[in-house]
Amino acid sequence: MIKMKNLTLGYKKEKILDKLNLKIEKGEFIGIIGPSGAGKSTLLMSIVGGIKVFNGHFEVLNHNMENIKKKDLVNLREQIGIIFQGYNLVDRLSVLDNIVSGMLKDIPMARAVIKYYKEKELKKVQKLLEIVDIQKHSSKRCDELSGGQRQRVAIARALASEPKIILADEPISALDQKSAKKVMEILEKINKELKVTIIANLHHLDVAEKYCTRILGINGGEVVFDGKPSQLNEKIIEKIYKGESEDMDSTD
Numbered sequence: 001m002i003k004m005k006n007l008t009l010g011y012k013k014e015k016i017l018d019k020l021n022l023k024i025e026k027g028e029f030i031g032i033i034g035p036s037g038a039g040k041s042t043l044l045m046s047i048v049g050g051i052k053v054f055n056g057h058f059e060v061l062n063h064n065m066e067n068i069k070k071k072d073l074v075n076l077r078e079q080i081g082i083i084f085q086g087y088n089l090v091d092r093l094s095v096l097d098n099i100v101s102g103m104l105k106d107i108p109m110a111r112a113v114i115k116y117y118k119e120k121e122l123k124k125v126q127k128l129l130e131i132v133d134i135q136k137h138s139s140k141r142c143d144e145l146s147g148g149q150r151q152r153v154a155i156a157r158a159l160a161s162e163p164k165i166i167l168a169d170e171p172i173s174a175l176d177q178k179s180a181k182k183v184m185e186i187l188e189k190i191n192k193e194l195k196v197t198i199i200a201n202l203h204h205l206d207v208a209e210k211y212c213t214r215i216l217g218i219n220g221g222e223v224v225f226d227g228k229p230s231q232l233n234e235k236i237i238e239k240i241y242k243g244e245s246e247d248m249d250s251t252d
């Protein structure tokens with residue numbers, strides 16, 4: 001699904017990630033871990049074409065990312081769902097309308113504006129509500145929900161376009177433990193049952209170990225660990241998080 005060969009990525013003139021050699025296959029649940037500023041979000045966003053490619057080969061869902069055309073980028077982005085720490089929902093809209101906004105590929109804008117949905121579309125929303133277990137709140141406005149509930153709506157919206165890949169940038173960082181567990185269990189279910197490949201930046205090592213099938217440890221823009229959670233040990237963890245405390249002490 002995703003191939004990176006000797007890849008260098010970054011912003012304008014600044015190279016952030018270097019020597020990336022990765023192959024990500026369908027069905028994997030990948031946890032990206034590492035200190036703040038390591039390049040985790042940069043790596044994640046490169047998968048939807050948001051980051052400059054300096055060198056190397058980069059392929060996502062059979063698209064060559066080095067010189068991808070606008071039209072192909074639109075097609076690629078339709079196949080990838082994204083969820084963020086801050087949910088990115090429209091607060092004044094209902095749960096149902098937020099989920100429908102993820103289906104605009106199928107529902108013409110004119111119908112979405114007047115909230116005229118067909119039976120088949122409502123059935124699909126119903127199924128999505130069930131997957132994230134939020135049925136009883138479907139008519140509530142999103143600003144009436146808890147953080148955990150909002151993130152579940154965001155997951156349903158991401159799923160609405162039937163993506164092959166879901167990218168999650170710190171999906172549980174703003175949540176309490178109980179809500180975080182529920183969100184991770186839903187992502188795990190989506191990965192196992194719907195076979196959606198999931199790539200998540202996670203700040204909690206224990207969470208990554210528990211739910212992910214593979215872990216990428218990033219430090220200073222390089223992948224310093226790529227393996228199964230069971231392969232992690234003290235020495236490797238130290239290598240992955242090297243510099244984290246120095247970063248936290250700095251004032252910038």
Ligand SMILES: Nc1ncnc2c1ncn2[C@@H]1O[C@H](COP(=O)(O)OP(=O)(O)OP(=O)(O)O)[C@@H](O)[C@H]1O
Pocket residue numbers: 011014016034035036037038039040041042043
């Ligand atoms: N839009 C941008 N333009 C230029 N540089 C950027 C941009 N976004 C991030 N960077 C730089 O890229 C580097 C990696 O940032 P990134 O956000 O990928 O780190 P991260 O591992 O996700 O950190 P965190 O855990 O704090 O979210 C940092 O040095 C950062 O300053």
Ligand SMILES: [Mg+2]
Pocket residue numbers: 040041042201
């Ligand atoms: Mg980040």
